[in-house]
Amino acid sequence: MATDKTNLQLVVNGILNENPIFRLVLSMCPAVGISTxxxxxxxxxxxxxxxxxxxxxxxxxxxxxxxxxxxxxxxxLTIATWVTVIDMxxxxxxxxxxxxxxxxxxLIVAFAIITMRLEMFACKESVTASFWDGIGMGLGFMAGMxxxxxxxxxxxxxxxxxxxxxxxxxxxxFVLPFAGFFCVGLMMAFFNYIELAYKRAxxx
Amino acid sequence: xxxxxxxxxxxTISCLLAGLVMGAAFVLTNNAKKHNAHMHExxxxxxxxxxxxxxxxxATLAMHEVYRYIVTASGSQGMGYLVPxxxxxxxxxxxxxxxxxxxQAQTTVTIAPEKTxxxxxxxxxxxxxxxxxxxxxxxDQTIVVTDNGKRTAYLLPGKFPGFKTFISVILALDSxxxxxxxxxMEHEEDPGxxxxxxxxxxxxxxxxxxxxxxxxxxxxxxxLPDDYRQALEGDGKITADQVTAIQAQYQDKDIxxxxxxxxxxxxxxxxxxxxxxxxxxxxxxxxxxxxxxHIATPF
Numbered sequence: 001m002a003t004d005k006t007n008l009q010l011v012v013n014g015i016l017n018e019n020p021i022f023r024l025v026l027s028m029c030p031a032v033g034i035s036t037x038x039x040x041x042x043x044x045x046x047x048x049x050x051x052x053x054x055x056x057x058x059x060x061x062x063x064x065x066x067x068x069x070x071x072x073x074x075x076x077l078t079i080a081t082w083v084t085v086i087d088m089x090x091x092x093x094x095x096x097x098x099x100x101x102x103x104x105x106x107l108i109v110a111f112a113i114i115t116m117r118l119e120m121f122a123c124k125e126s127v128t129a130s131f132w133d134g135i136g137m138g139l140g141f142m143a144g145m146x147x148x149x150x151x152x153x154x155x156x157x158x159x160x161x162x163x164x165x166x167x168x169x170x171x172x173x174f175v176l177p178f179a180g181f182f183c184v185g186l187m188m189a190f191f192n193y194i195e196l197a198y199k200r201a202x203x204x
Numbered sequence: 205x206x207x208x209x210x211x212x213x214x215x216t217i218s219c220l221l222a223g224l225v226m227g228a229a230f231v232l233t234n235n236a237k238k239h240n241a242h243m244h245e246x247x248x249x250x251x252x253x254x255x256x257x258x259x260x261x262x263a264t265l266a267m268h269e270v271y272r273y274i275v276t277a278s279g280s281q282g283m284g285y286l287v288p289x290x291x292x293x294x295x296x297x298x299x300x301x302x303x304x305x306x307x308q309a310q311t312t313v314t315i316a317p318e319k320t321x322x323x324x325x326x327x328x329x330x331x332x333x334x335x336x337x338x339x340x341x342x343x344d345q346t347i348v349v350t351d352n353g354k355r356t357a358y359l360l361p362g363k364f365p366g367f368k369t370f371i372s373v374i375l376a377l378d379s380x381x382x383x384x385x386x387x388x389m390e391h392e393e394d395p396g397x398x399x400x401x402x403x404x405x406x407x408x409x410x411x412x413x414x415x416x417x418x419x420x421x422x423x424x425x426x427x428l429p430d431d432y433r434q435a436l437e438g439d440g441k442i443t444a445d446q447v448t449a450i451q452a453q454y455q456d457k458d459i460x461x462x463x464x465x466x467x468x469x470x471x472x473x474x475x476x477x478x479x480x481x482x483x484x485x486x487x488x489x490x491x492x493x494x495x496x497x498h499i500a501t502p503f
Contacts, residue, residue, distance in 0.1 A: 067214050069207065074218055081222040085229040092233035095240045103395075 007132040014136020020113045021144030027113040032180030041149035045142025054082040056122040056134035075118045252376040252385035264352045277338040290500040305489035348503045364475030381415040398468030408436040428460040
């Protein structure tokens with residue numbers, strides 16, 4: 001079964017129609033726990049993007065030799081391998097960035113979004129399609145994390161990317177972990193509302 | 205039943221493949237990683253001594269590394285120190301002391317300068333000179349910092365048990381064994397609790413503690429006073445003079461424990477305590493041996 005979408009559609013699909021955070025509601029732990037600032041969201045997004053693309057391509061490449069009964073262990077193994085490789089490469093060549101991102105990268109092994117994309121997409125599609133789907137999902141995750149981070153950083157600390165824009169701290173509540181649930185919920189409702197409004201306008 | 209064998213076979217192959225990829229990545233990145241760690245260590249050492257990019261160390265400043273070994277020979281144990289010799293680079297004297305600190309032997313060792321930092325190469329060179337009947341085990345290293353030939357400070361990289369695994373630190377002492385700085389290099393304490401040992405308001409508490417105070421250093425479970433915290437953080441809200449005044453005021457006080465991480469605080473305090481005391485004792489013995497045997501060193 002091959003996908004009938006073009007490469008561009010695959011990327012856009014990952015960012016909008018099937019956004020990992022707001023539409024697929026996957027990988028909620030990092031979305032709630034780490035999205036306190038825009039920078040955190042960006043860092044984790046980059047890391048997820050790389051792992052997703054590499055894992056998708058690998059699984060798609062080997063899809064015919066993976067035994068169906070052990071596909072989930074194989075996915076986990078693939079993800080863990082790529083996470084380790086990226087971790088080592090970053091530690092060796094970008095020590096400054098690694099000092100900030102190090103703890104996030106190791107977490108990625110457990111992210112639901114990557115395993116789910118391998119199961120739903122990469123194990124059925126061609127390498128090219130999986131590559132673009134990986135890019136789309138990674139970007140979608142990054143966009144979701146960054147928009148959450150933007151809201152939480154602005155409302156919680158009054159800053160964006162560390163720059164003071166409001167001059168005061170509106171509600172400390174938003175940087176606390178549990179506020180992540182409220183933020184995700186509210187933003188999900190907002191995006192659903194936009195979709196509804198768009199469909200209604202289209203119909204009319 | 206047939207399935208199970210193919211599953212086992214395929215899983216094994218995938219694991220081997222994954223291992224190969226990770227191994228290759230490790231081999232390719234390991235050198236760069238080591239280089240980074242070394243650079244980081246040097247940067248930390250300099251900052252502990254009070255130097256930075258804007259305030260570079262003077263040209264008269266020199267660092268001499270002393271490596272300590274445990275020497276076992278036919279049932280008796282002793283300490284071996286690899287001390288740089290005055291004759292120039294690459295020349296070392298290996299001084300062996302028994303457990304009571306009495307001088308036993310000295311031998312000259314020549315190691316190429318670029319090989320000195322590599323533990324296995326260095327140990328092999330010493331073992332070749334010592335002979336086969338003695339077993340060597342590397343213990344630790346000390347960096348003696350000299351300015352114009354006079355000792356100004358000691359840098360002690362060290363390791364001690366923390367709450368979970370080992371905490372490795374670099375401790376800087378001045379020539380009278382007063383702590384001038386502590387930097388945590390590696391640790392695996394809990395984030396938000398024990399991991400706070402890397403924060404300035406904890407590690408800077410050790411600054412300025414003399415050896416007499418360190419010997420009786422304890423951990424107290426009272427909250428950190430606000431003025432002390434400000435002085436320790438040193439974020440520019442108060443002047444440097446005030447910081448020195450507050451530091452002096454708290455110099456004889458014990459270490460204030462981190463909230464929720466008493467064990468980590470206690471581990472670091474005891475670790476530092478042990479490092480300073482043992483170092484002062486060992487250096488005294490080594491110095492005595494060096495003077496008695498007229499072994500010339502650059503420090």
